[in-house]
Amino acid sequence: MNILSVVLLGALNWPKWILIALAVVFGLFVISTITAAIRRWKNRVANNLLGGLKLSDIKKAIQDGQSEAENPTPRTLFGATSIYLPKILNDFPDFHLPEAKNSLNLLLNEYLQIRFGQADKFVDSNAEPDLAAMVPRAAAPAELSDIAFHDCAIRSYIKTSEYATITYIATIGYTAGDKRYEDRYLVDSTLKLSEMGIPKKLLICSQCGGAIDSTALKYCPYCGSGIVWDTKLSWRFTTVAPA
Numbered sequence: 001m002n003i004l005s006v007v008l009l010g011a012l013n014w015p016k017w018i019l020i021a022l023a024v025v026f027g028l029f030v031i032s033t034i035t036a037a038i039r040r041w042k043n044r045v046a047n048n049l050l051g052g053l054k055l056s057d058i059k060k061a062i063q064d065g066q067s068e069a070e071n072p073t074p075r076t077l078f079g080a081t082s083i084y085l086p087k088i089l090n091d092f093p094d095f096h097l098p099e100a101k102n103s104l105n106l107l108l109n110e111y112l113q114i115r116f117g118q119a120d121k122f123v124d125s126n127a128e129p130d131l132a133a134m135v136p137r138a139a140a141p142a143e144l145s146d147i148a149f150h151d152c153a154i155r156s157y158i159k160t161s162e163y164a165t166i167t168y169i170a171t172i173g174y175t176a177g178d179k180r181y182e183d184r185y186l187v188d189s190t191l192k193l194s195e196m197g198i199p200k201k202l203l204i205c206s207q208c209g210g211a212i213d214s215t216a217l218k219y220c221p222y223c224g225s226g227i228v229w230d231t232k233l234s235w236r237f238t239t240v241a242p243a
């Protein structure tokens, strides 16, 4: 007779209430374990759906958007830079926000020249070829002066296996003819990570010439030298819309 049988036979002689109590405790244990597992699974699914963002991040971004809509002066910006910048830097270690701001400044300057009939295409900005055609033209051409790019913030960031898109919100003031404007724009900057499902070779190592298809690497996987990542050459402006 093994030990288990002894215990089981012994247990048969225990008072009924002890057996019932043990059954209840065991039942509660099973239920709480299952509930905890379901909760963990739900949290994981929610995190994946939100791209790793916490619900509080989303709420803050929504509140910022509302304050912005209610704010009469477009010079004030409510972005979500602190939420998204760490995620962008995690995916693109060489992303440089001041450099991105300079590119945005240049883009909006060129945008206004096109809008007010002073130019017909983007020359120095790294814009999608069809972006100029999408710029709404002012009723009458006007000379531009005192263009002042105030500030920009990151409004959102999405990365899939196909592309990464950063949406900026930017404010710019200018005089067109004799009228002063203060405008706010939403601008998308996109980096294609694959073309027709084939991962693009995004970087060429300056030391060994190796082609690298990940942007998250700091060192060349072939020769180990540091990688220089040129943000301006690789990201393209795809949309400019009044906000």
Ligand SMILES: [Zn+2]
Binding pocket: 205, 206, 207, 208, 209, 210, 220, 221, 222, 223, 224, 225
């Ligand atoms: Zn190399």
